[in-house]
Amino acid sequence: MPPTYLHDPDGQLSIGQPAPAIALPDTISGKSVSLEQFRGKAKAICVIFSCNHCPWVIKYEDRMIEIGSEYADKGVSVVVISANDIAKYPQDGPAAMMKRAIEKGYPFPYLYDETQEVARSYGAQVTPHVFLFDGNLELKYRGAIDDNADRESRPTKEYLRDAIEATLNGSSIPTVTTRAIGCGIKWK
Numbered sequence: 001m002p003p004t005y006l007h008d009p010d011g012q013l014s015i016g017q018p019a020p021a022i023a024l025p026d027t028i029s030g031k032s033v034s035l036e037q038f039r040g041k042a043k044a045i046c047v048i049f050s051c052n053h054c055p056w057v058i059k060y061e062d063r064m065i066e067i068g069s070e071y072a073d074k075g076v077s078v079v080v081i082s083a084n085d086i087a088k089y090p091q092d093g094p095a096a097m098m099k100r101a102i103e104k105g106y107p108f109p110y111l112y113d114e115t116q117e118v119a120r121s122y123g124a125q126v127t128p129h130v131f132l133f134d135g136n137l138e139l140k141y142r143g144a145i146d147d148n149a150d151r152e153s154r155p156t157k158e159y160l161r162d163a164i165e166a167t168l169n170g171s172s173i174p175t176v177t178t179r180a181i182g183c184g185i186k187w188k
Contacts, residue, residue: 012123020121043075056182083119126182143178
């Protein structure tokens with residue numbers, strides 16, 4: 001029987017909970033990726049539910065890449081997952097995911113959650129939706145990347161960066177949950 005995780009009334013994984021298991025194919029390398037491979041090696045692990053077609057993801061995509069690149073040398077691993085129903089949204093399927101990741105130079109694995117079980121276990125609701133764990137795979141932050149998807153002006157609150165920095169420094173995170181804004185996950 002799979003383990004059960006505490007979720008808030010809105011269905012999202014509760015702060016302090018362990019990361020639900022992930023064993024999904026990386027569309028870039030073809031290898032299976034699990035969060036366990038990062039335990040004890042990474043100081044923080046950021047799981048972002050994403051996809052190819054969502055306008056919100058497209059607005060945030062460069063910032064996701066910046067964060068993945070900037071923090072890799074600081075011991076932060078980023079894993080991006082698409083769980084959309086590809087029968088209705090074929091542009092979110094593995095071949096298109098691989099093409100997009102290569103075109104954009106993703107510095108992180110881009111995983112495909114065909115059964116949508118991983119997305120459900122996290123309580124992911126939209127794309128992009130962030131879940132930040134410490135090196136012991138305990139949830140420290142969940143929600144939005146920042147408070148402004150508009151690239152014309154910089155965000156005033158960089159929630160994910162603040163949470164990463166606090167996790168790396170062993171200090172308390174100023175805001176542990178925010179409302180993730182984006183396209184709803186396309187459930188089967």
